[in-house]
Amino acid sequence: MAWSNQDKCAIVGVGATDYYVRGKSWPRTINDMAGEAILKACADAGISIKDIDGIAYYSGAGAGYLDKFDTASLMETLGMPHISFSASLTSGGGGCPGAIGLATAGLMNEDAKYMVTLMALQQLPQHRLGVVFGANAPSPESSFLQPSGLVGPGHLMSVLARRHMHLYGTTQDAFGEVVMATRANTHNRPKAVRKEPLTKEQYDASVMLADPLRRLDFCLETDGAVAVITTTMDRAKDCRHKPAVVHACAHGGQREWGRAFAWMGMPDPHFASSGHKFTADRIWAQSGLSAKDMDVALIYDHFSPMVLLQLEDYGFCEKGEGNDYVLSGKLRYDPATGRGVNGGTPVNTHGGNLNEAYIIGMTHIVEGVEQVRGTAINQVRDAEFALVSGGPASLPVSSLILRSA
Amino acid sequence: MADVIQYGPARLLPGEQIAITTNPDTEPFWQAAKEHRLTACQCAKCRHFRMPPTAYCPECSSRDKNWPVLPGTATVFSYAICNKNPKTGGDFIYVPVVVDLDGAPGARLNANVTGCDAEDVRIGMKVTVEWTAIQDGWVLPNFRAASPGA
Numbered sequence A: 001m002a003w004s005n006q007d008k009c010a011i012v013g014v015g016a017t018d019y020y021v022r023g024k025s026w027p028r029t030i031n032d033m034a035g036e037a038i039l040k041a042c043a044d045a046g047i048s049i050k051d052i053d054g055i056a057y058y059s060g061a062g063a064g065y066l067d068k069f070d071t072a073s074l075m076e077t078l079g080m081p082h083i084s085f086s087a088s089l090t091s092g093g094g095g096c097p098g099a100i101g102l103a104t105a106g107l108m109n110e111d112a113k114y115m116v117t118l119m120a121l122q123q124l125p126q127h128r129l130g131v132v133f134g135a136n137a138p139s140p141e142s143s144f145l146q147p148s149g150l151v152g153p154g155h156l157m158s159v160l161a162r163r164h165m166h167l168y169g170t171t172q173d174a175f176g177e178v179v180m181a182t183r184a185n186t187h188n189r190p191k192a193v194r195k196e197p198l199t200k201e202q203y204d205a206s207v208m209l210a211d212p213l214r215r216l217d218f219c220l221e222t223d224g225a226v227a228v229i230t231t232t233m234d235r236a237k238d239c240r241h242k243p244a245v246v247h248a249c250a251h252g253g254q255r256e257w258g259r260a261f262a263w264m265g266m267p268d269p270h271f272a273s274s275g276h277k278f279t280a281d282r283i284w285a286q287s288g289l290s291a292k293d294m295d296v297a298l299i300y301d302h303f304s305p306m307v308l309l310q311l312e313d314y315g316f317c318e319k320g321e322g323n324d325y326v327l328s329g330k331l332r333y334d335p336a337t338g339r340g341v342n343g344g345t346p347v348n349t350h351g352g353n354l355n356e357a358y359i360i361g362m363t364h365i366v367e368g369v370e371q372v373r374g375t376a377i378n379q380v381r382d383a384e385f386a387l388v389s390g391g392p393a394s395l396p397v398s399s400l401i402l403r404s405a
Numbered sequence B: 001m002a003d004v005i006q007y008g009p010a011r012l013l014p015g016e017q018i019a020i021t022t023n024p025d026t027e028p029f030w031q032a033a034k035e036h037r038l039t040a041c042q043c044a045k046c047r048h049f050r051m052p053p054t055a056y057c058p059e060c061s062s063r064d065k066n067w068p069v070l071p072g073t074a075t076v077f078s079y080a081i082c083n084k085n086p087k088t089g090g091d092f093i094y095v096p097v098v099v100d101l102d103g104a105p106g107a108r109l110n111a112n113v114t115g116c117d118a119e120d121v122r123i124g125m126k127v128t129v130e131w132t133a134i135q136d137g138w139v140l141p142n143f144r145a146a147s148p149g150a
Helices: A032-043 A071-078 A098-108 A129-135 A153-168 A172-181 A201-204 A278-285 A304-313 A322-327 A362-373 B027-034
Strands: A011-015 A054-057 A083-086 A116-121 A208-211 A222-232 A244-252 A296-300 A385-390 A398-405 B041-043 B072-079 B083-084 B093-094 B096-101 B110-116 B124-135 B140-146
Touching: A011 A032, A011 A098, A011 A362, A032 A071, A032 A222, A054 A098, A054 A153, A071 B096, A083 A098, A083 A278, A098 A116, A098 A244, A098 A398, A153 A222, A153 A304, A153 A322, A153 B072, A153 B096, A172 A201, A172 A322, A222 A362, A222 B093, A244 A278, A244 A362, A278 A398, A322 B093, A362 A385, A362 A398, B027 B140, B072 B110, B093 B096
Parallel strands: A054 A083, A054 A116, A296 A385, B110 B140
Antiparallel strands: A011 A222, A011 A244, A116 A222, A208 B083, A244 A398, A385 A398, B072 B096, B072 B124, B083 B093, B096 B110, B124 B140
């Protein structure tokens, strides 16, 4: 059954700072960067910061992993005269595209007129995400995980990737192809952190950090801020750009995934998955669409195997067939034709978290907006539908289908 | 596919750098471990196992718990091979394993495995509990390969 909010709201503005290598954004403050992203998103939409009256966060309104956004502080900093919606999805980056659904809910409830969704990330030495699990004193729950020395997200993800290799014969070559295929999309992107082409030899020489995962299977550690503005379709018509229509959006997940790699209790086949099956089924049911209808897929890529596992959960290929799907080149974007390769759907035409920048999912939303506007640097020809995913992580995870107006 | 890396012996992370905390739901597990008894949280009503221990049985909502003594054997469900001590950053080969506990269907532990080379750890490998003293007088269950290289 079609989602009752289908095509009723749209993303109308996007804004971002430069992307900095971890820690290099200092001496800017995190609110300085957040402000730049919000003001740029307003300019992109053709509205005033004074028009912003709602904020739909994710990650518990986290700014990175140790800082927090505060709506009152943002109002004082940026001068929004009043706010009539301020809410967040829970957990972490898995909720990123789901925050657009939260914004839609607030807009449809007439709580607010122009909603901001944002993330700012500044990984100063004491805030470095890669070691954040190990740096915390273990809680009673994490006392069942942390003593094993699974201290970083990459360690945790490698255990899931290993199980997938065991069950389905998945190879490290496929993880390498995820990195290489998306790296090929950054050479022409001025803001991308990694722009040089990547060869298989270079990938194979990358240091093993958590076997089976190499350094290049881990996403970038970057600083920066990204904001997007969502509003209703009637208001979107008065904005500067063609609206990126919110066609479907869902967050959540099922108990078998739960806290995922913060727990490791998932039964097969959920263990060696991205935890997105429930959410994937929901957005396809909401929209009546399926993976083959997507013109471009912006897949959350904190770790390369998780791209492969999401492609399975969203049905771009069957469960267990991700290895062959990836190795047949189907993630690649062909600039000559503006389309995919070998019948595939281009994945992460912006380079993703692995190659462009990691702002906890927001860059994927921006690329989805630019693709359906028709203004992307690596434009997919006639892109009508863009899939955006967030996570895999502890629930909720989420996804979004944007449609060209 | 790249060659298999020769890591050498899988070591246990030093107990003196490991701390835990407990709450009333989890403490019986750790009290048993102090006495070198491996247990898991079992619902006293429907017999469903759950780990980590929590207040309610997710199957039947009962708050009543059993703490049966398990055989102390387990099967490797998945693993990673790590090469740096997470506290010091120094070179250190250790293998975090996720194990299925014998006698407690559905209950898993995350631990280190030793008694074999890291590159010889396999999914499906049988392991036996090995107790590691950690900070504050607590004891951590780790595991040893039941037959080296198996």
